[in-house]
Amino acid sequence: MNLASRRKYGLIIIVVLVVLLWLAVMIWLALQPERTEGTLGIDDKTTHGAAGITSVLEDQGIGVQPAQSMSQLRAELDRHPDATVVFHDKNSAMANASYTRLDELADLVPADQRVFAGVSEQQLRHLVEGVDEITGVPVVERLEAKDSCQLQAAKEAGDIAAVRSGVALDDDAQGCFLIDDDGSQLYAYAQTADGSIIFADWQMLSNAGLYDNGTATLATWALGRTDTVIWFQPDFSLDPDRDGELSPVQLPDWVRMSIVWAVIVTGIALFYIGRRSGPVITEPLPAEVSAAETTVGRGRMYAKAKHYAHAISILQQASLARLARLLQLGNETRPQAILAETAKQLDRPVAELHQLYTPPAQRLTAEQFVTWAQQLQQLEQQVRDRFTAPTKES
DSSP, X not given: OOHHHHHHHHHHHHHHHHHHHHHHHHHHHHHSOOSSSSTTOXXXXXXXXXXXXXXXXXXXXXEEEEEOSHHHHHHHHHHOTTOEEEEOOTXXXXXXXXXXXXXXXXXXXXXXXXXXXXXXXXXXXXXXXXXXXXXXXXXXXXXXXXXXXXXXXXXXHOEXXXXXXXXXXXXXXXXXXXXXXXXXXXXXXXXXXXXXXXXXXXXXXXXXXXXXXXXXXHHHHHHTTSSEEEEEOOOOSSOOOTTSOOOTTOOOHHHHHHHHHHHHHHXXXXXXXXXXXXXXXXXXSSOOOOHHHHHHHHHHHHHHTTOHHHHHHHHHHHHHHHHHHHTTOOTTXXXXXXXXXXXXXXXXXXXXXXXXXXXXXXOOOHHHHHHHHHHHHHXXXXXXXXXXXXOSOO
């Protein structure tokens, strides 16, 4: 193998390695959970984001790890078995999930490690014990922790404000910040008998909610029980079927992402192979190219680049040369004389032909270029027919 071949293959190897590295980075980024998009994003500093509480937790040495898929949640729990898991169903994934998936979540996360930022009916049935229902209420401006409150976090918080939801509890659960909605007892904050904590209104954990009286204290107590908080906002990639059971042929997220990238890379490779022009063909020098071929090539080049003014000028020059041959005029004949003789033979005004062979004064569109070229071709055809039509003598 000569030096040129070795350089060629070395360059190909380098390009392949760069492409593979780029794909690996893209796949890694695609598999990372979102941190800022949607409500309660842990890096989101807007009104509905949760950057406020997560930054407070991190300042206290508590790590906050995002998770979206079951595999991400399982991996984080493998690394931090005692971590507190915040459930926030921002995409209504758990509200529409199958019973199998919800039971899997219940088995995966111990009850005393669950914190719910708002709960749906599906979560109440499968993940929460001791809560009968959740109900939306008009905005409650201020709620106090009564003397009957048994939860230390609520006592420390004192009072909260701007609550929009409440949960009804059975005898096994404890609640604080009572909302008296038409006689029904609803609580803004609750803890079940098995240790799950419920924020009835998810906005209590948002940046806006933390500024309302003791909400920040309440959130810090609830989420700061361990040294790691897993911020679980599920976004299940595959929807359950109509019967509520997951398909057995569903693949993990990384497998499906790898298939997508494999298709993309294959398409790029096929495109690259298909556009290759093949080996260089040599011919004796000097190479000779006819004037007509050169003119056509220039016209195509200008048309492809949408330089219609240049292209029409080339066509006008070529048309004048052909008219001179048809009229049997010399090669040195001036364009004015060619047009004058053409007008005489066709009995047409010279000014009309001058206008047809004058360079365009403004930018041409594709439609104007095509129309102009057709008019030039029609004029040549008329001259050709004039000199080739049989006479009476013949």
